[in-house]
Amino acid sequence: xxxxxxxxxxxxxxxxxxxxxxxxxxxxxxxxxxxxxxxxxxxxxxxxxxxxxxxxxxxxxxxxxxxxxxxxxxxxxxxxxxxxxxxxxxxxxxxxxxxxxxxxxxxxxxxxxxxxxxxxxxxxxxxxxxxxxxxxxxxxxxxxxxxxxxxxxxxxxxxxxxxxxxxxxxxxxxxxxxxxxxxxxxxxxxxxxxxxxxxxxxxxxxxxxxxxxxxxxxxxxxxxxxxxxxxxxxxxxxxxxxxxxxxxxxxxxxxxxxxxxxxxxxxxxxxxxxxxxxxxxxxxxxxxxxxxxxxxxxxxxxxxxxxxxxxxxxxxxxxxxxxxxxxxxxxxxxxxxxxxxxxxxxxxxxxxxxxxxxxxxxxxxxxxxxxxxxxxxxxxxxxxxxxxxxxxxxxxxxxxxxxxxxxxxxxxxxxxxxxxxxxxxxxxxxxxxxxxxx
Numbered sequence: 115x116x117x118x119x120x121x122x123x124x125x126x127x128x129x130x131x132x133x134x135x136x137x138x139x140x141x142x143x144x145x146x147x148x149x150x151x152x153x154x155x156x157x158x159x160x161x162x163x164x165x166x167x168x169x170x171x172x173x174x175x176x177x178x179x180x181x182x183x184x185x186x187x188x189x190x191x192x193x194x195x196x197x198x199x200x201x202x203x204x205x206x207x208x209x210x211x212x213x214x215x216x217x218x219x220x221x222x223x224x225x226x227x228x229x230x231x232x233x234x235x236x237x238x239x240x241x242x243x244x245x246x247x248x249x250x251x252x253x254x255x256x257x258x259x260x261x262x263x264x265x266x267x268x269x270x271x272x273x274x275x276x277x278x279x280x281x282x283x284x285x286x287x288x289x290x291x292x293x294x295x296x297x298x299x300x301x302x303x304x305x306x307x308x309x310x311x312x313x314x315x316x317x318x319x320x321x322x323x324x325x326x327x328x329x330x331x332x333x334x335x336x337x338x339x340x341x342x343x344x345x346x347x348x349x350x351x352x353x354x355x356x357x358x359x360x361x362x363x364x365x366x367x368x369x370x371x372x373x374x375x376x377x378x379x380x381x382x383x384x385x386x387x388x389x390x391x392x393x394x395x396x397x398x399x400x401x402x403x404x405x406x407x408x409x410x411x412x413x414x415x416x417x418x419x420x421x422x423x424x425x426x427x428x429x430x431x432x433x434x435x436x437x438x439x440x441x442x443x444x445x446x447x448x449x450x451x452x453x454x455x456x457x458x459x460x461x462x463x464x465x466x467x468x469x470x471x472x473x474x475x476x477x478x479x480x481x482x483x484x485x486x487x488x489x490x491x492x493x494x495x496x497x498x499x500x501x502x503x504x505x506x507x508x509x510x511x512x513x514x515x516x517x518x519x520x521x522x523x524x525x526x527x528x529x530x531x532x533x534x535x536x537x538x539x540x541x542x543x544x545x546x547x548x549x550x551x552x
Contacts, residue, residue, distance in 0.1 A: 128531055131530065153455070156455075158438075158473070159182070162182075163177065163179055163201070163469065163470045166178075167196045167198065167466070173214070174464070175192070175197030175212075177189070184460060187247065194216075195212050198210075198270040201274070206244070207243045209273075211272050212238075213234050213236055214234065215264045216233050218231060218233070221260060225262055234263060240256065268285070270285060270336065275339055279295075282337065285334045288306060288331055290358070311323075314364075320372050322372065332349050336348035344360065345358045346393075353370050353379055377411060382427040384396075387431060391407055392408060401424055402418025415487050416489045417490050421492035421493055422492050425443040426440055427442045435482035438469055440466050
């Protein structure tokens with residue numbers, strides 16, 4: 115094929131693919147979130163609190179309350195922010211963890227030494243529940259600090275304690291702490307002192323090396339106060355859930371260990387079911403929710419595998435034995451019954467992070483242990499898994515509705531365009547060589 119014919123053919127391919135992509139965009143499902151109720155009689159009653167992080171370069175995270183039918187009661191949308199865990203307090207107020215991308219002029223100077231373009235303002239915000247349905251939400255309390263990077267330095271979780279203090283997990287500083295309403299830090303636990311070089315934990319379990327203060331070393335993402343007064347902490351990059359005695363700051367128990375990916379693999383939001391001595395964990399990189407006995411790490415229940423879940427980040431056992439799951443990369447929150455069947459789904463979300471069924475009492479009460487439920491697991495083929503991962507990665511830089519067919523069209527068009535450019539470049543070189551020889 116001569117050059118002219120080749121360029122014409124490639125140009126025609128680019129035009130056809132451009133038209134095809136335009137048609138795909140026009141037909142893409144870009145509708146908002148919606149609910150699907152498969153078995154209303156089996157669904158645990160009540161509205162659901164959901165928080166979303168947001169995909170890609172957008173910072174439009176939200177917290178929202180939705181009815182079983184999918185109607186939004188209210189939405190909290192802090193500008194230029196990602197929203198992580200949120201919870202309704204006993205007084206009806208909303209406690210929410212918010213990370214806001216700030217321009218350099220609004221950043222403390224010491225937080226611009228590594229990245230001069232932006233910083234992150236981390237806030238734990240309490241909003242007056244009586245104003246949640248208003249356009250203007252009233253903030254009645256907040257605790258704020260700044261960090262260098264918006265990515266992997268955000269605040270992911272905060273819990274209000276019975277004392278009125280707030281327990282906070284801070285991945286940027288690799289610490290957990292409690293703070294009083296007047297802003298005084300009343301307790302602090304530093305991972306460098308208890309998971310780092312020379313510690314008992316490191317000697318027994320190992321763990322990743324810390325590569326500097328701005329590295330994503332622990333990715334600590336969850337904190338819960340247990341009934342005995344200890345704190346349960348999720349150390350994501352260590353594949354471990356630890357229990358810490360705040361009196362001594364020692365690690366007194368652990369589920370999982372670094373690099374034991376068969377037990378946990380970069381988990382989120384472990385929930386202790388204390389009446390049964392188990393812990394329910396969103397085992398994110400293993401694409402499952404798993405329940406273990408805390409005393410011996412024996413598995414008692416599992417739901418997932420990549421054909422059912424994709425990077426779950428939260429799971430709660432409901433009083434009727436159903437399990438509420440945040441299926442993050444499938445952009446949905448689901449409720450599965452004891453047989454592992456989806457009885458309720460709220461889809462169309464942008465990187466959901468956490469969910470709570472608001473009708474469940476804060477103290478939870480007795481629920482159903484995993485050994486009374488049916489485990490369920492299914493996985494995609496290696497090819498399907500790879501395609502799904504490509505699709506997910508693309509959503510961090512492209513619109514949330516982009517799917518694999520769109521990526522194939524874009525990729526093929528880009529290759530055809532590159533071929534035309536290379537053809538002209540080669541022609542230019544050859545022309546230059548001929549002129550030089552002449």
